[in-house]
Amino acid sequence: MNPPVLASGDDSALRATTAPSTHAMGRLVQAVRDLAAARDLDRVVEIVRHAARELVDADGATFVLRDEGQCFYVDEDAIHPLWRGQRFPLDACISGWSMLHSEQVVIPDIYLDDRIPHDAYRLTFVKSLVMTPIRTAEPVGSIGTYWAGERVATPADCELLLALADSTSVAMESIRILDELERRVAERTHALQASNHDLAAFAHVAAHDLTAPLATISGYAELISDMDAASMSSEGTNALGKVRRQAARMAGLIDAVLSYSTAATAPLSVSTISLRDVTDSVLCDLADLIASRGASVEVADLPLVRGSAPLLERVVQNLVVNAISYGDPVAPRVRIEGGVRGAEVHVQVSDNGGGVTPDERESIFDMFSRGTAGALAPGSGIGLAFARRVVARHGGTLTVSDAEGGGACFTLVLPGRVTAEG
Ligand SMILES: Nc1ncnc2c1ncn2[C@@H]1O[C@H](COP(=O)(O)OP(=O)(O)O)[C@@H](O)[C@H]1O
Numbered sequence: 314m315n316p317p318v319l320a321s322g323d324d325s326a327l328r329a330t331t332a333p334s335t336h337a338m339g340r341l342v343q344a345v346r347d348l349a350a351a352r353d354l355d356r357v358v359e360i361v362r363h364a365a366r367e368l369v370d371a372d373g374a375t376f377v378l379r380d381e382g383q384c385f386y387v388d389e390d391a392i393h394p395l396w397r398g399q400r401f402p403l404d405a406c407i408s409g410w411s412m413l414h415s416e417q418v419v420i421p422d423i424y425l426d427d428r429i430p431h432d433a434y435r436l437t438f439v440k441s442l443v444m445t446p447i448r449t450a451e452p453v454g455s456i457g458t459y460w461a462g463e464r465v466a467t468p469a470d471c472e473l474l475l476a477l478a479d480s481t482s483v484a485m486e487s488i489r490i491l492d493e494l495e496r497r498v499a500e501r502t503h504a505l506q507a508s509n510h511d512l513a514a515f516a517h518v519a520a521h522d523l524t525a526p527l528a529t530i531s532g533y534a535e536l537i538s539d540m541d542a543a544s545m546s547s548e549g550t551n552a553l554g555k556v557r558r559q560a561a562r563m564a565g566l567i568d569a570v571l572s573y574s575t576a577a578t579a580p581l582s583v584s585t586i587s588l589r590d591v592t593d594s595v596l597c598d599l600a601d602l603i604a605s606r607g608a609s610v611e612v613a614d615l616p617l618v619r620g621s622a623p624l625l626e627r628v629v630q631n632l633v634v635n636a637i638s639y640g641d642p643v644a645p646r647v648r649i650e651g652g653v654r655g656a657e658v659h660v661q662v663s664d665n666g667g668g669v670t671p672d673e674r675e676s677i678f679d680m681f682s683r684g685t686a687g688a689l690a691p692g693s694g695i696g697l698a699f700a701r702r703v704v705a706r707h708g709g710t711l712t713v714s715d716a717e718g719g720g721a722c723f724t725l726v727l728p729g730r731v732t733a734e735g
């Protein structure tokens with residue numbers, strides 16, 4: 314920033330430099346600290362208007378913002394009212410002049426300076442002033458300091474005001490960045506909420522509008538096969554079988570989408586549950602699949618956790634079904650084990666299949682995403698998305714890595730170990 318412009322060639326303006334007093338330096342440090350902690354513009358204005366007045370022992374101080382082509386006198390701290398809330402064209406007031414020229418202006422007698430709109434000052438107490446722009450390049454505002462008597466601000470006064478203006482500009486920039494960050498977070502949250510809302514709306518439609526016609530299709534398919542089984546050609550029986558299988562698949566899909574959508578919002582009824590009991594119940598439900606695939610399932614010790622039993626049961630079920638479906642095609646082997654590490658509970662479900670390649674280790678958790686192994690079995694790509702969502706709602710994580718000796722190992726980590734008494 315250029316050195317102060319002294320008005321009217323007044324020699325007294327050039328009087329000896331005085332170093333800022335210890336008191337003024339202390340006040341400046343306080344203002345700089347307060348500005349560093351300010352989180353909004355109102356607070357910045359509050360700090361600056363008081364600090365500016367006290368720093369140079371002025372009778373008044375104003376905080377002026379550049380607002381398009383105008384100077385907006387946002388607020389003031391003064392012995393008598395100045396121009397709070399008023400706007401003047403940039404080229405019709407001294408704050409505008411200091412912004413347009415990026416220069417601090419020192420005026421010992423305003424009535425001798427033709428840059429001053431005298432009419433605007435006649436009703437005020439102001440006789441002399443210093444106007445300090447905020448920010449060197451393209452000032453965003455200015456700090457006005459005023460005295461009722463004729464006074465030539467010392468170089469020390471000017472330095473103090475320039476330092477205050479520098480800190481003000483940094484604080485305003487930080488707030489701008491903070492606002493921008495907040496705006497982006499809000500936008501992102503809004504987008505996420507919108508997509509969750511879309512999905513919930515879709516689930517609602519799926520539940521009410523698709524389930525009923527689907528039940529009708531299944532019902533009629535059932536009826537036709539009951540009535541005409543004997544007379545039906547083999548193509549007819551085949552086609553009807555396809556209709557029934559596809560209807561069952563669609564019912565499963567609707568159910569999975571509904572579960573996924575409600576997993577994020579439905580109230581969690583949390584209790585202390587035994588993961589061993591949860592797993593036994595899952596294996597019992599999957600007995601037919603296990604037998605038909607000739608799978609062997611080994612269950613080691615499993616801890617207690619705090620969580621929703623029905624939701625965690627579906628998580629384990631998804632992982633076990635995947636381990637069987639994507640395990641070794643001839644003799645799938647599944648191992649389920651767990652333990653407590655520090656404050657966390659770990660559960661691992663591993664298999665002897667082809668595993669998940671590193672480039673698919675995140676994407677397979679996306680909704681409707683099917684990985685390479687997915688080509689081996691029918692599926693919808695919802696299971697892991699659902700599982701991760703449920704685990705996240707429990708404050709935990711679900712990830713995949715290599716199992717010992719090949720295959721995939723899904724690790725579920727839940728917070729909060731629970732003892733048998735807990
Ligand atoms: N145990 C596993 N071994 C190898 N790949 C797996 C395993 N479990 C899941 N995957 C991969 O993750 C994808 C997504 O799984 P999931 O969300 O359960 O949907 P789906 O089983 O319907 O495909 C699967 O298509 C498969 O590629």
Ligand SMILES: [Mg+2]
Nearest residue numbers: 635692696697
């Ligand atoms: Mg699956």
